[in-house]
Amino acid sequence: MEDQNYILFESYLSKELSQEEVSAFESRLKNESDFNQAFNIYKELSSFLEHKFEGESISTAFQNNLKTISNTYFEKQKPSKKVIRFKPWQYAIAASVALLIGVVTFNNLSNPTFNDYNNYETISLTVRGGDESLLKTAENAFNSKDFAKAEAAFTELIAMDDSKNELQLYRGITLLELDKFDEADSLFSKLSNTASVYKNKAIWYLALSKLKQQDYNACLELLKRIPEDAEDYKQAEKLISKLE
Amino acid sequence: MSEKKIHEDQKYIDGLLKNNSFIIQAIYDKFVPKVVNYIKQNSGDSDKAQDIIQDTLITIYNQASEKKLQLTCPFDAYFFLLCKRKWLNELKKSSNKEVTINEAVLSKGDEAQELAFETSVFGEKQALFTEMFQKLGTACKDLLTATFKIKSMEEVAKSLGVTYAYARKKKSLCIGKLTELVQKSPKFNQLNN
Numbered sequence: 530m531e532d533q534n535y536i537l538f539e540s541y542l543s544k545e546l547s548q549e550e551v552s553a554f555e556s557r558l559k560n561e562s563d564f565n566q567a568f569n570i571y572k573e574l575s576s577f578l579e580h581k582f583e584g585e586s587i588s589t590a591f592q593n594n595l596k597t598i599s600n601t602y603f604e605k606q607k608p609s610k611k612v613i614r615f616k617p618w619q620y621a622i623a624a625s626v627a628l629l630i631g632v633v634t635f636n637n638l639s640n641p642t643f644n645d646y647n648n649y650e651t652i653s654l655t656v657r658g659g660d661e662s663l664l665k666t667a668e669n670a671f672n673s674k675d676f677a678k679a680e681a682a683f684t685e686l687i688a689m690d691d692s693k694n695e696l697q698l699y700r701g702i703t704l705l706e707l708d709k710f711d712e713a714d715s716l717f718s719k720l721s722n723t724a725s726v727y728k729n730k731a732i733w734y735l736a737l738s739k740l741k742q743q744d745y746n747a748c749l750e751l752l753k754r755i756p757e758d759a760e761d762y763k764q765a766e767k768l769i770s771k772l773e
Numbered sequence: 774m775s776e777k778k779i780h781e782d783q784k785y786i787d788g789l790l791k792n793n794s795f796i797i798q799a800i801y802d803k804f805v806p807k808v809v810n811y812i813k814q815n816s817g818d819s820d821k822a823q824d825i826i827q828d829t830l831i832t833i834y835n836q837a838s839e840k841k842l843q844l845t846c847p848f849d850a851y852f853f854l855l856c857k858r859k860w861l862n863e864l865k866k867s868s869n870k871e872v873t874i875n876e877a878v879l880s881k882g883d884e885a886q887e888l889a890f891e892t893s894v895f896g897e898k899q900a901l902f903t904e905m906f907q908k909l910g911t912a913c914k915d916l917l918t919a920t921f922k923i924k925s926m927e928e929v930a931k932s933l934g935v936t937y938a939y940a941r942k943k944k945s946l947c948i949g950k951l952t953e954l955v956q957k958s959p960k961f962n963q964l965n966n
Contacts, residue, residue, distance in 0.1 A: 535949030536942060570952045577902045578948070580839040582921035591792045591834055595827060598794065602801045603823045 530567045538571045619760055621650035626764050641771045643741035646764075647706065652699065671699060676706040694725040701731070705738050713738050729759035736765070745772050777884075782848035789830065790837045800830070804849055808856045817860060825863065829856045832896035840895065846884040854889035859896075897964055905954040913947035920944050 540546050541554050558565045625648045651672045654664045667682035683700035687693070697720055704713035717738065720731035736751035749772050755765040788796025805826055812822040829852065836842045844851065906914070919929045920940075930940035955961050 530949065530953070532946055532949065535945040535952070539941070539945035539948070567952055567956070570955055571948055573898070574902060574948055574951050574955065576839060577899065578906075578917055578921050580835070581903075582918060583924075584838055585922075587792070588834070588838070591789070592831060594792055594794060595797060595830055598797050598801060599823055599827050602798075602805065603819060 530563070534564065534567065535571065538568055541568075542572065542575060622648070623760075623764075625650070626767075630767055641740065641768055643737055646737050646740070646768075649702070654695075654699075667696075667699070671703065674706075676703045679703045680707060694720060694723065694727045698727045698730055698734070701734055705734065705741065708741075710738060710742055729755055729761065733759075733761040733765065736768075740768075748772065777843075777845045780844045780846055780848075782846075783844045785848045786833065786837050786842055786844050789834045797830075800848075800852070804852050807849075807853060811853070811857060812860050815860065816864065821860075821863075825856050825860050828896075829859055832892060832899070835899060836892050836895045842892070844888070846888055850885035851889050851892075854885055855892055858889060858893050894964060897960075901955065901958060901960050901964070902951075905951055905958065908954055909947065909951060913943075913950060916940070916943050917947050917951075 537554065541551070546554060558568060626646065629645050629648070649671070652668055654668045655661045663682055663686055667679055667686060670676070670679035670682060680700065680703040683696055683703060686696050687700060691697075697716060701713050701716040701720065704710075704716065714735060717731045717735035721728055721735060725731075732751055732754050736748045736755075739745070739748035739751060749769060752765040752769050752772075755762055759765075785796060785800055787793075789800075808826055809819060809822040812825060813819065817825075833842065833852075833855070906917075909917075916929070916933065919932060920926065923929050923932065926940055926944070927937055930937045933940065935943070
């Protein structure tokens with residue numbers, strides 16, 4: 530389409546043409562299909578741009594408000610926790626514990642022990658590219674139950690960045706496995722006092738630590754602190770009924 | 774369209790347009806669960822559903838504000854069809870598989886169907902226009918942004934340091950350039966068929 534035509538479109542849309550020019554323009558619209566198609570797109574684009582830039586701030590306000598309402602709505606629909614990376618082993622733990630409970634019920638004479646509960650599934654810490662060799666070491670050591678090595682790796686990782694509660698939790702578990710109860714307990718109780726998503730996990734492991742130390746009363750106290758919506762609530766309930 | 778009766782659910786459209794939080798909340802409470810279920814049952818999850826729903830509401834808002842959208846059918850059916858269509862398009866894009874749209878429940882002349890189709894074409898055009906606008910040269914982008922933000926061509930000319938006549942001419946030519954970009958894009962031809 531020639532430049533001249535676009536200038537004509539603009540003049541027509543801003544009503545600057547004389548009566549005669551308007552009729553000439555409209556007859557071209559009727560008779561020339563290319564002219565007609567180009568004009569329609571031109572008109573649509575003008576209206577699009579006008580709306581896009583003129584209404585921009587009102588439209589942004591709407592979109593922000595919408596986003597807030599949407600986020601609140603969808604937050605409510607989700608289960609209480611969002612620890613996506615954890616899920617596989619949480620389910621696996623639940624499954625293995627269900628199995629264990631079966632075994633324990635079958636073998637009801639024995640008291641519950643820490644070893645009934647330390648059946649960790651493989652963990653996965655490495656998520657993105659980059660230098661993650663230390664994370665990998667920690668992950669592999671933990672998964673192969675080389676807890677001494679895992680503990681060293683976690684300690685080093687935490688020394689670099691102590692903001693990751695997930696690492697703190699794993700370090701606690703390795704300490705617990707190594708029977709370093711004082712360190713493990715203080716780490717778990719610190720974690721259990723944060724607002725972190727690992728809060729209830731920390732209480733659970735603190736209870737398991739007491740179980741391992743055969744401090745059954747302290748273990749019971751802790752288990753009772755695990756709220757109903759927590760991951761480990763059911764396991765905790767079962768353990769409570771065995772201890773009481 | 775104008776002689777058709779406007780449905781009482783137009784209140785939802787007006788509410789969106791006025792950015793009325795109560796209405797937006799009501800839309801989520803009343804109409805969103807059905808969409809979420811549908812998407813979850815068709816290889817999606819709740820995060821995907823959230824995005825689809827948000828995009829759909831933005832499209833409705835844009836159509837209402839630019840084209841004075843008038844609802845001639847219940848909002849429920851219209852909104853559901855729109856989200857569904859958007860979701861199926863999304864699936865098609867990501868899987869390259871043929872997705873059949875099974876509209877057994879609605880007859881062909883259905884009002885909701887027609888209106889949803891109109892809105893989704895509008896939404897796709899908007900996306901296309903936005904994409905093409907980004908392809909324009911910086912000079913055109915700046916001039917058009919200034920033109921539609923400031924509105925007075927005299928001021929635009931002054932702010933860009935050019936004459937009024939030149940700014941006027943440039944505006945037509947830039948929209949002309951955009952027209953050509955749109956015409957040449959394969960997506961536009963798909964939309965028009």
